[in-house]
Amino acid sequence: MALEYTDEQQMLTDLTKPRILLMGPRRSGKTSILRVVFQKMPPHETLFLESTHAVDIRLANNNPFLQFQIWDFPGDFFFYRVSRNGGEGGGGGRELGGSMTQEGEGEGPKEGELLDEVGVFGVPAALVFVLDAQDEPYHEALTRLVDLVARGQSVNPSLHVVVFIHKVDGDLFLSDEHKVDCQRDVQHRIAQELRDASLEHVEVSCFLTSIYDHSIFEAFSKIVQRLTHQLPVMENLLNYLISACKMEKSFLFDVVSRLYLATDSNPVDMQTYEMCVDMIDVVVDVSCIYGYVVGEERQAGGPLGRNMIFG
Known part of the structure; x- marks a missing residue:
């Protein structure tokens, strides 16, 4: 929710x-x-x-x-x-x-x-x-x-x-x-x-x-x-992620609000952020149609409503 x-x-x-x-x-x-x-x-x-x-x-x-x-x-x-x-x-x-x-x-x-x-x-x-x-x-x-x-x-x-x-x-x-x-x-x-x-x-x-x-x-x-005390730890983990996977940029998103809770140390490009948000919208919309429902998880976010996504 x-x-x-x-x-x-x-x-x-x-x-x-x-x-x-x-x-x-x-x-x-x-x-x-x-x-x-x-x-x-x-x-x-x-x-x-x-x-x-x-x-x-x-x-x-x-x-x-x-x-x-x-x-x-x-x-x-x-x-x-x-x-x-x-x-x-x-x-x-x-x-x-x-x-x-x-x-x-x-x-x-x-x-x-x-x-x-x-x-x-x-x-x-x-x-x-x-x-x-x-x-x-x-x-x-x-x-x-x-x-x-x-x-x-x-x-x-x-x-x-x-x-x-x-x-x-x-x-x-x-x-x-x-x-x-x-x-x-x-x-x-x-x-x-x-x-x-x-x-x-x-x-x-x-x-x-x-x-x-x-x-x-x-x-x-x-x-x-x-306001997130775990921010330094999450940033370090995302830095390790892009280094190990040779990625350009990574975000840790809250799926419901589309806010990103952390990102790596590279500068944030607004166009990249917007592209990730648009992709999350597509994934959530598709999952609401074709995904399976467990309990009440479809509320306000589909099957992914309570999860987070790496972008």
């Missing part, structure tokens, strides 16, 4: 699973990314998605190497501290009550439990800030980013910070040159904002992304790798 849901309390109290925290302004594309990458929603159907109004927590549990929580935050989310006796410990905030349903369409964590900085950033996590590249100027969004980084660093100095410069598929970005100029401009502004906030030591990675091509999968693959 692409996404599996467990009991709410187990999900929200399991501190062993890393978190990917999707944050950013409203309508920047956070939920669309989640749907396309992990639920295989066609990109054009994301145009009809409603805005997220509460924190939505999901569990990706495709294989032993890809297990983490995904937190989808509404664009107007802000932190507030709640004392453990149930009263507010300072600041204002809106209630985000409710619970996850079986289909995962819940309203997020309960008031008083996880809406302060410690509850959100207090475990191994990657902050993924989604910036709408078509929504200039970026000053307000970048100010929000720096505030999140400061809050996260105060709780978790090892927090990974990633910025998706998203929606680089419009008329403003018809050429690669325009995309690169946008990325360079955003990186410069982020560095300047971090210096002004005395956070210049924080490393921020920026990726140009779009749900209409493979760039979003490439970027998400990089995030998953940062």
